[in-house]
Amino acid sequence: ETGVTQTPRHLVMGMTNKKSLKCEQHLGHNAMYWYKQSAKKPLELMFVYNFKEQTENNSVPSRFSPECPNSSHLFLHLHTLQPEDSALYLCASSQWMGGVGTGELFFGEGSRLTVL
Amino acid sequence: QQPVQSPQAVILREGEDAVINCSSSKALYSVHWYRQKHGEAPVFLMILLKGGEQKGHEKISASFNEKKQQSSLYLTASQLSYSGTYFCGTESDSSYKLIFGSGTRLLVRP
Numbered sequence: 351e352t353g354v355t356q357t358p359r360h361l362v363m364g365m366t367n368k369k370s371l372k373c374e375q376h377l378g379h380n381a382m383y384w385y386k387q388s389a390k391k392p393l394e395l396m397f398v399y400n401f402k403e404q405t406e407n408n409s410v411p412s413r414f415s416p417e418c419p420n421s422s423h424l425f426l427h428l429h430t431l432q433p434e435d436s437a438l439y440l441c442a443s444s445q446w447m448g449g450v451g452t453g454e455l456f457f458g459e460g461s462r463l464t465v466l
Numbered sequence: 467q468q469p470v471q472s473p474q475a476v477i478l479r480e481g482e483d484a485v486i487n488c489s490s491s492k493a494l495y496s497v498h499w500y501r502q503k504h505g506e507a508p509v510f511l512m513i514l515l516k517g518g519e520q521k522g523h524e525k526i527s528a529s530f531n532e533k534k535q536q537s538s539l540y541l542t543a544s545q546l547s548y549s550g551t552y553f554c555g556t557e558s559d560s561s562y563k564l565i566f567g568s569g570t571r572l573l574v575r576p
Contacts, residue, residue, distance in 0.1 A: 354507075385566075392468060393508070393553060393566035406563060440507065451496055451515075451557055452564040457507035 353377065356441050356458035363431065364466050371426040371461045373441030381446040382424040383455065384416060387438040399424065400446050431465045438462050467491055469556045471567035478544045478574045486539040486570045488554030497530050497537040498555040498564060501548075508553060511539075516559075544574045 354375045363369050375382065384396040398406035399418040413435075415427040424441055442455040469490045476484055488497060499511040514530035514537060526548075530537045537556075541548055551569040 392568045395563055395565065454510045459507045
């Protein structure tokens with residue numbers, strides 16, 4: 351496989367469920383990101399990991415819990431979500447050169463989440 | 467703070483030109499441009515760094531005016547394949563988080 355792969359592509363869950371989104375990148379990158387894309391809002395940065403270390407939490411509610419076990423895998427654990435959390439969750443990766451700024455992002459196709 | 471894009475939507479005939487603008491209230495380090503087709507992932511177009519550099523990518527080019535904290539994306543002789551939503555993303559000098567604008571929907575008709 352190539353690029354950035356996200357699973358599942360679609361997920362429907364109740365407000366009391368616990369589920370996880372998975373992202374895997376095959377590009378050899380060292381930085382990974384979670385973005386949220388809602389119908390009426392722009393792409394919202396959620397979390398950033400550089401070399402497996404979380405470097406950014408953009409004021410995301412604790413019901414979203416990221417995990418980055420290695421530079422190729424990123425998870426988003428979900429629990430007790432709200433209907434307004436329904437959105438497309440996009441994972442991305444990039445090659446962080448150690449300086450400032452975000453390089454070119456390679457996005458996955460996203461996981462479409464519906465919370466009932 | 468989220469950059470502001472204009473226009474929100476534009477419809478073109480094949481072969482026509484378009485300009486999409488992106489502005490920020492903060493001093494910028496970089497501006498990124500992405501295109502997203504319906505049901506697909508956003509795809510990188512280009513990055514412009516502080517320094518007023520203009521970049522080109524086939525018939526799509528962009529400029530960055532750091533004094534005005536503005537960037538413009540130029541699409542010339544548009545093709546049907548240019549249809550999609552264009553997002554600008556900005557990073558400020560004080561916070562190197564890539565923040566995206568609301569997007570500009572572009573539709574190119576035959």
